[in-house]
Amino acid sequence: MDTTKVLLIFLLLGFASGFVNNLNDDFEDHFETDEIEKRQTWSAFQNKHVVIASFTVQNANDWNNLAQIRLGPLYGASRPTQTFIRVSNLNDVINGFTGNLEHCTNHPAYWKSNSPFDLIHMRWGFNDRYSVTYLGSKHICVALENGRPVHFAGYE
Known part of the structure; x- marks a missing residue:
């Protein structure tokens, strides 16, 4: 050659x-999530076993502005939906919370994100709740209304 x-x-x-x-x-x-948002998010989820963040979606426009969504099969014969959401405005997420997360704690297995600062991984839960993992071991519960996520609440 x-x-x-x-x-x-x-x-x-x-x-x-x-x-x-x-x-x-x-x-x-x-x-990629802005470095300031990463720090805000991490500090917001540091307190353990306490509800520390929430966001209520007011309408479809808020939902579209808040997140990007990808759906697909996750596991098992029932093939529930998996949803990846990228939070775009963390100031809207860090609001305090006035609800009950009891149902969310019934799920022992949580998926760990390889990109913990910009992905929330959600799977179907009991009683119209999602169980999710965010920032590694930090967890979020999401209430559903008519099949749409309408309220985020962070806890560990």
């Missing part, structure tokens, strides 16, 4: 590698 072919192969490999890296960077940028 002559030098020209070898150089051409290396050039093409370099271009392909750069293209893949750019796609990966774009994906990460799309899901």
Whole structure:
């Protein structure tokens, strides 16, 4: 194989590698949460066994502004829905709470996010509740109304 072919192969490999890296960077940028929001979120969820954050969705526009949603099968024969939500305005989430999280504590297994600062992972729970994991071991309960999540409440 002559030098020209070898150089051409290396050039093409370099271009392909750069293209893949750019796609990966774009994906990460799309899901990246602002550093200030990360700190606010972490401090908001540090207190243990206490309800410390909530957000009530007032209407469909609020819901669309708050989150991005992806649905798909999660586990088991019943194949419940999994939902990934990216909170876009943490100031709206950190409000205090006046509800009951008792049903949410009935779920022993929680999924751990690999991107804990910008993903909430939710699975169907009992009594029209989601059980979820956020920021590693920090948990959130979400109340449903007519099948739509309408209230977030954080606890551990």
